[in-house]
Amino acid sequence: MVATALSLAQNGSDFFQDRSESNCIRDDGAFCAGWVIENIDRYVQPTLEHLLLVTVSVAAGFAIAFAMAVASHRARWLVPPFIGVTGVLYTIPSLAFFFLLLPITGRGNLTAIVALTAYTLQIIYRNIVAGLANVPTDAKDAGRGMGMSDRQLLWQVEMPLALPEIIAGLRIATVTTVALATLAVFAGAGGLGPEIVAGSNITFRTGVVVVFVILVAMALAIDLLLLAVQRWLGRWRIAGEAPSRRKPRLRRLRALGSERA
Amino acid sequence: MIAMPLAFLDAFGGAIEFIFTPRESVGVQVEVGGLGQVSELLLEHVRLSAAAMAGGLAVALPVGLYLGHRGKAELLAVGIGNAGRAIPELALIAFLVAFVGIGFINVTIALIVLAVPPILTNTFVGVRQVDREAIDAARGMGMSEREIAMRVELPLAAPTIVTGVRTAAINVIATAAIAPLAGVLTLGDFILSRNVYGDEGVLAGAILIALLALVVELVLSAVQVAVTPKGVRLQRAAAEA
Numbered sequence: 249m250v251a252t253a254l255s256l257a258q259n260g261s262d263f264f265q266d267r268s269e270s271n272c273i274r275d276d277g278a279f280c281a282g283w284v285i286e287n288i289d290r291y292v293q294p295t296l297e298h299l300l301l302v303t304v305s306v307a308a309g310f311a312i313a314f315a316m317a318v319a320s321h322r323a324r325w326l327v328p329p330f331i332g333v334t335g336v337l338y339t340i341p342s343l344a345f346f347f348l349l350l351p352i353t354g355r356g357n358l359t360a361i362v363a364l365t366a367y368t369l370q371i372i373y374r375n376i377v378a379g380l381a382n383v384p385t386d387a388k389d390a391g392r393g394m395g396m397s398d399r400q401l402l403w404q405v406e407m408p409l410a411l412p413e414i415i416a417g418l419r420i421a422t423v424t425t426v427a428l429a430t431l432a433v434f435a436g437a438g439g440l441g442p443e444i445v446a447g448s449n450i451t452f453r454t455g456v457v458v459v460f461v462i463l464v465a466m467a468l469a470i471d472l473l474l475l476a477v478q479r480w481l482g483r484w485r486i487a488g489e490a491p492s493r494r495k496p497r498l499r500r501l502r503a504l505g506s507e508r509a
Numbered sequence: 510m511i512a513m514p515l516a517f518l519d520a521f522g523g524a525i526e527f528i529f530t531p532r533e534s535v536g537v538q539v540e541v542g543g544l545g546q547v548s549e550l551l552l553e554h555v556r557l558s559a560a561a562m563a564g565g566l567a568v569a570l571p572v573g574l575y576l577g578h579r580g581k582a583e584l585l586a587v588g589i590g591n592a593g594r595a596i597p598e599l600a601l602i603a604f605l606v607a608f609v610g611i612g613f614i615n616v617t618i619a620l621i622v623l624a625v626p627p628i629l630t631n632t633f634v635g636v637r638q639v640d641r642e643a644i645d646a647a648r649g650m651g652m653s654e655r656e657i658a659m660r661v662e663l664p665l666a667a668p669t670i671v672t673g674v675r676t677a678a679i680n681v682i683a684t685a686a687i688a689p690l691a692g693v694l695t696l697g698d699f700i701l702s703r704n705v706y707g708d709e710g711v712l713a714g715a716i717l718i719a720l721l722a723l724v725v726e727l728v729l730s731a732v733q734v735a736v737t738p739k740g741v742r743l744q745r746a747a748a749e750a
Binding site: 336338339340341343426427433445451457468 | 517520521591594595596597598599600603604606607608679682683686687690697700701711712714715716718719722723726
C-alpha cells in the first residue's frame, strides 16, 4: 500500500490553466459557484490521494499502537515508557517532523506517512489502554471462572468489551489526520494540501473555500462512519445499563476529559 | 551502506551550525541564520503563541466554567472540541490570507480559534466530573454559586483544564509555524523559505520548532502537577494502591 502511495502523482499542477468561460479568477469574488461547477473534477484526484494518505497513516498507526497495547497489557511496566515515547512523537509539530525526516526518507509521501503515523500513536494507544482498563472486573472474573487462559481472556473477553473505546480513539486520530495531512504538501507529498498553497492557489478565494469544505466534509463523513461502528459495537453496554441513563453519560465525559491526562 | 547514516548526521550537523553561526543566504547577499536571527524569530513565535493562548484562555475558561457549573449546553461544549479537531490548520491560514488579511493581529485571531475548543471542552468536562458531594458540602457551608465555581469546581477541575491547555498549546505552536504564509515571521520561516535559508536552514527550523514544542509541553506538565489539589492526588494514589 505504501508503494501505491509513493507512486501517487506529485503536486505542482498549475491551477490557472483555467478552462471556464466565466471571469471568476480575474474578478476573484468571495465565492464563484460557476467556477466550482466547471472545475470540480480537478479536486477528485487530490481528494482520493488525501484519503489514501489518511487511511495508510491511521492504519499503520493502529497496527503499531495495537501491538504496543498488547505487549504492555502483559508487561505493565511498559505502559509509562510507551506513553512517554508516543507523547514526544505527538508533541513534535508535524511540519517540523516532516523536515526532520527529510534527510532520512527524502521528499514525498513516505515522509508524510511516517510523520502522520507517529502522530496518531499516542491517541490510539491511550484509548486502547483505557478501553482495556475499563473492562468490568466481573466480566474478567467470569471468564477466569470458565477456565480461560490469559490469552483467551484478552481476545475473547477484554478486547471485544474494549472495542467501543478503541474505535473512539480511531475517530479522534482520523479526524486529526485529515486536517494535518494538508501540511504534507511541504514534505513534497500529494493530497489536498497542494490545492491550498501550490503556485498562487492561496490567493484564489473560491479555491480555498472549496478545499476547506472538502476537508471538513471528509472529516465529518469518516467520523460519522466510525461513530456508527462504535455505537453498533457498544450496543451491549447500552442494553446493560438501560435502567439508569445518567451513569454512561458521566463515563463518556470522563473518557473525553482523560484523552491525554 | 556506511556512508548513508553519516550523510544524514552531516545534514544535522550543518543545521546546528546554522543555528549558532550566521552565513550568507542562498540567493541575494544577506546574512542569515546565527543566534541573532534565530532568537528574533523564536521571540516572534513565542509572542504569537502566547497572545493566542491568552486570548483562548480568556474566552474558553469563563465560558467553560459557566456552562459546566450550570450543566448547560453539553452538546455544544463537547461538540466544539470535536469540531475543533477537524479544522485544517493550513486551510485556516489560507482562509485568513484570502479573506481577512495578514499580519500579527489576524493570525492571532485565527490561532485563538484553534485554542478555544480543547480548553472549553476540557473545562466543561472537568467541572462536570467534580464530585457532587463536594459541591453539596460547599453549598451546605453557605458558599454562593460564584464561590462554588471559583473555590471548589475550578481547583478540582484544574488538572483536566491543563490537559486541554496542553493540547491547545501544542496545536497553536505547530500552526504558528505556518504563520509566515500570512506575513508573521516565526521560526516557520526557516522551513518555508528554503530558497533563502537552504537545506540546512530548513532542518534548523524543524529542530527549533520541535524543541520549542517539547519544552512548552514539559513546562505545562509541570504546571499540571503543581495545580493538582493535594486531596485529588491522595485520592488517586489510594485508587492505584
